[in-house]
Amino acid sequence: MTAAAESIRALFDEIDRTPWGPRERALVAEAVARAQESGDARLEYEARLRQTSSANMIGDTDLMLTSFAWCLAQHDADPERFPAELEPAGDLLWQYKWMAGALRGSPEFSSEQIDAVLDDMEEHYHRAGVGPSGAMMARFEDAWAAGRIDEAAALRERLEATPRDEYSHCDACVRSQFAGFFAETGREDETIRLVEEMVEGGFTCGEEPERALALALLPLLRAGRLDQARAFHLRSYRLARENPDNLTIIADNVVFCALTGNEARALSLVEKHLRWLAHDGLNAEAHQEAFAAFALALDAVTRAGHGDTPVRGSDAAELAPLLGGREAMLAASELASLCWARADEIAAAFDRRNGNDAHARRLERTRALEREHYDVPLSSSGFSAPAAAPRERNLAERIERAQVLAAVGTPTAIDALADVLDDADAADRVTLTFALLRALVAEARHGDAAAVLEARVEALRALGRDDRADIEAERGPALFGVDDEVARRTLDAHPDAPADLTAHLLTVIAFRHLVENRLDDALDASRRARDLYAREGDIERTHALTHLEADVRRAADEPERALEVLDALLSEDTVAPGRRVRLLMDRATIQDALGEPRRGADDADEAARLLLVWDVDDHAVASALSLGAQLAERAGENDRAVAGYRVALQRLEATGEPTTGLLYGLGRALLAAGAPHEAIEVIDDVLERETAANEAPGSRAITVGLLARAFEHAEEWGNALRAWEITADLHVEAEEPARRASALVARAHLLGRLGEEDEAVETLTTAVAAARTDPDNRGMLADALHSLAQAKAQRGDDDALAMLDEALEIGRADEAGWLVADLLDTRARILGGTGRIDEAVANALQAADGFLAAGGAPQAGASELLAARILRDTERIEEAAAVLRSAHEHAEGQEQLRQAIAIDLGDALEALGRHGEAAEVRSTLRS
Incomplete structure (x- = not known):
């Protein structure tokens, strides 16, 4: 083998390991080019077989047809040198199944050309001794697509009676095709049945189950199965959204959103996938479906009152051949009209070729869907509020807004302050220039600060404040920075400075004390400054110094006292809006630290409301909304958190x-x-961004771990297992053995739930080995050992107790009371299962004592229930009843556990002949 041939075959190996996509496509193109340069036709044949498959999977119809035609010519000329089947390169006869579909997808190809391809396919199959199933399916698909419904129905029935062979469509594809045919011909119950079979059986293929899930959406809506339709939509879209060849699947999902009151999501999907129309110029059939679906959705957006919303991406240069060249984005209503027009043109072209009106009728059925509506709310974003023109404000309002921006510290504060200076009177100019100078000095804009200082000095003199004007003119803009040495020198040089200037200098010094953790000095300086401002009647500065006292209390780890200060300030009506925003944000974080995240969320949301009232920058609004969402999440108000995050995202995206x-x-x-399917879609977006940004593997591992949990909640077990595996691998890359062990434990728990006991034990054994390499995380090793012991006990292994005892040794050495109690509870269960009754009971009661000591009364009750049941099962009813009495007390407030204990206690008392006590206990049971 030549060196060139070796390098090409090495490239083939890499191609065969690479998933479909841009990288795989580039590798295939390189292989074809290298084979052509080498002059080896056999190598080029192998490369082009791969190219045909690649082009089919990514939706490049032109390349697929060209590549296939070249390979077919080589095969027909010399079948021995260029065999039809050449794994893993590809199978020419299998690829034949894609050709008729590719031709019928464009009206540029005549019916005669399509028939010739179908005849040629049958001839090649017959010559190769292949069964008729694959060719018959191709004829069925052609008849259906061309609107020859009776012919298609007859072919479908023949297909069901035809024996399957190696060139038949796979189970997933057959079900999906028949499901789509049934949906179009009014047998929607059959559509649902077939798709459910696919889902329950786990049938998959290149575009399945996402295509089948999309086909079932409308039938499910019409059948009133709205929750199932929602779940199918979210899963179908998530699986289809990365491949432009899935345009028709996206179209079905857009229709779903348009019919279910999710017009904003429909618009978002149109914007995301509009450019896909330029992906495959020969797939006009998909274009018709997409144009019609997009038009239907945009009409729904218009009816919802947002027809003037610009559709992002509608001005893309690549769409010019389809939508016409333009310099500005189209409004939703305008784009809807264009999409309907394009769909009509394509349908007419197909009908001219096919000699019927089938495509026009399909288009009319899509138009008629606007009369259908189903209420299926998604946790999706609403329409972004259009950017309103700034409302006209009078001078007083402009001044107050500038002061709000300055207090909040937004980037636009400087411009807002400068904008009102010329119109303000001398008193307001003094206040405004103070804020403006501080902002300019903070940004090191010293030249601008010098000019503003001149205007400030002039304003001070106009008010008769020559004493302060003289000092500020002498000291310059540095007086308005945070340099405490400047402040001290000024105080020393001017002991009789005006009270408000002395207060300002003391404030600078107080901040320096706070930064350097001299908290008593900070408190003393801030109080002296506050008293001076109060005597001068400067309410805002008085409030600012009181706010500083709260900061000092927080730094001193006195959150309750800080909260008292903030509560008092916020109760005053005279607090300025900008100051109130900062107070609310600070109080929100303190409320959360003190275990009141719901109250904190209320404060953050109120801060966001005030920011919106004053048209403050989107970044500041997003920060407040984000904090509110985080605190709502911690408070368990998850729907509120979702809403907060969504609006915060809209605001931050605008920046x-x-x-x-x-x-x-x-x-x-x-x-x-409780929206795992939508969570998967969002988390997957996060992972894509992190991967593109080459984020650290540890960071990506956290994201994939969250994705794994979402897959579990969505009951997508295979994806969940794979995600946990990837999480563990990323933690290896990040050199985080304890976190790797944690991911492996999570994977093993899922394997156990799925009945894969051996693989669970194997995974947990690996987790324990990983945890042993991180001596700083002994708790993780104990957790892994605990899980391994449980899995081994479930399987009946003799060494389960040895694993548990090692974990107990760690827990006791680390004085981890809760962990020890949990391990003892598990030990009791294992011992009870092996007939070691006295030891089991003793361990269960020790576990109960441990839980009680750690503040876990309900857990103690559960361990006592375990001990009682072990005693009961060995006829030790008297002892069991005594333990159950204690358990009943500890289960207070845990209704399900309490009732289980009450039932057992009543039965035990009845067995002991204590009927009155039994009746009394049973009277506590809920009916």
């Missing part, structure tokens, strides 16, 4: 700043709110 962190929070909140 052009990164939103990955917010998106992660949204995914987490969606999962907690």
Whole structure:
């Protein structure tokens, strides 16, 4: 073998290991080019077989047809040198199944050309001794697509009676095709049945089950099975959204959103996938479906009152051949009209070729869907509020808004302050220039600060404040920075400075004390400054110094006292809006630290409301909304958190700043709110962004771990197992053995739930080995040993107790009371299962004592229930009753556990002949 041939075959190996997509496509193109350069036709044949498959999977019809035609010519000329089947390169006869579909997808190809391909396919199959199933399916698909419904129905029945062979469509594809045919011909119950069979059986293929799930959406809506339709939509879209060849699947999902009151999501999907129309110029059939679906959705957007919303991407240059060139984005209503027109043109072209009106009738059925509506709310974003023109404000309002922006510290504060200076009177100019100078000095804009200082000095003199004007003119803009040495020198040089200037200098010094953790000095300086401002009647500065006292209390780890200060300030009506925003944000974080996240969320949301009232920058609004969402999430108000994250995302996206962190929070909140399918979609977006940004593997591992939990909640077990595996691998890359062990334990728990006991034990054994390499995380080793012991006990292994005892040794050495109690409870269960009754009971009661000591009364009750049942099963009823009495007391407030204990206690008392006590206990049971 030549060196060139060796390098090409090495490239083939890499191609065969690479998933479909841009990288795989580039590798295939390189292989074809290298084979052509080498002059080896056999190598080129192998490369082009791969190219045909690649082009089919990514939706490049032109390349697929060209590549296939070249390979077919080589095969027909020399079948021995160029065999039809050449694994893993490809199978020419299998690829034949794609050709008729490719031709019928474009009206540029005549019916005669399509028939010739079908005849040629049958001839090649017959010559190769292949059964008729594959060719018959191709004829069925052609008849159905061309609107020859009776012919298609007859072929479908023949297919069901035809024996399957190696060239038959796979189970997933057959079910999906028949499901789509049934949906079009009014047998929607059969559509649902077939798709449910696919889902329950786990049937998959290249575009399945996402295509079948999409086909079932409308039948499910019409059958009133709305929750199932919602779940199918979210899963179908998530699986289809990365491949432009899935345009018709996206179209079905867009229709679903349009019919279910989710017009904003429909618009979002149109914007995301509009450019896909330019992906495959020969797939006009998909274009018709997509244009019609997009038009239907945009009409729904218009009826919802948002027809003037610009559709992002509608001005893309690549869409010019389809929508016409334009410099500005089209409004939703305008794009709807264009989409209907394009769909009509394509349908007419197909009908001219096919000699009927089948495509026009399909288009009319899509138009008629606007009369159908189903209420299927999704946790999706609403329409972004259009950017309103700034309302006209009078001078007083402009001044107050500038002061709000300055207090909040937004980037636009400087411009807002400068904008009102010329119109303000001398008193307001003094206040405004103070804020403006501080902002300019903070940004090191010293030249601008010098000019503003001149205007400030002039305003001070106009008010008769020559004493302060003289000092500020002498000291310059540095007086308005945070340099405490400047402040001290000024105080020393001017002991008789005006009270308000002395207060300002003391404030600077107080901040320096706070930064350097000299908290008593900070408190003393801030109080002296506050008293001076109060005597001068400067309410805002008085409030600012009181706020500073709260900061000092927080730094001193006195959150309750800080909260008292903030509560008192916020109760005053005279607090300025900007100051109130900062107070609310600070109080929100303190409330959360003190275990009141719901109250904190209320404060953050109120801060966001005030920011919106004053048209403050989107970044500041997003920060407040994000904090409110995080605190609502911690308070268990997950729907509220989802809403907060969504609006925060809209606001932050408007600034052009990164939103990955917010998106992660949204995914987490969606999962907690019981929307796992949508959570998967969002978390997957986060992972794509992190991967593209080459984020650290440890960071990506956290994201994939959250994705794994979402897959579990969505009952997508295979995806969940794979995600946990990837999480563990990323933690290896990040050199985080304890976290790797944690991911492996999670994977093993899922394997156990699925009945895969041997693989669970194997995975947990690996987790224990990983945990042993991290001596700083002994708790993780104990957890892994605990899980391994449980899995081994479930399987009946003799060494389960040895694993548990090692974990107990760690827990006792680390004085981890709760862990020890939990391990003792598990030990009791294992011992009870092996007939070691006295030891089991003793361990269960020790576990109960441990839980009680750690504050876990309900857990103690559960361990006591375990001990009682072990005693009961060995006829030790008297002892069991005594333990159950104690358990009943400890289960107070845990209704399900309490009732289980009450039932057992009543039975035990009845067995002991204590009927009155039994009746009394049973009277506590709920009916």
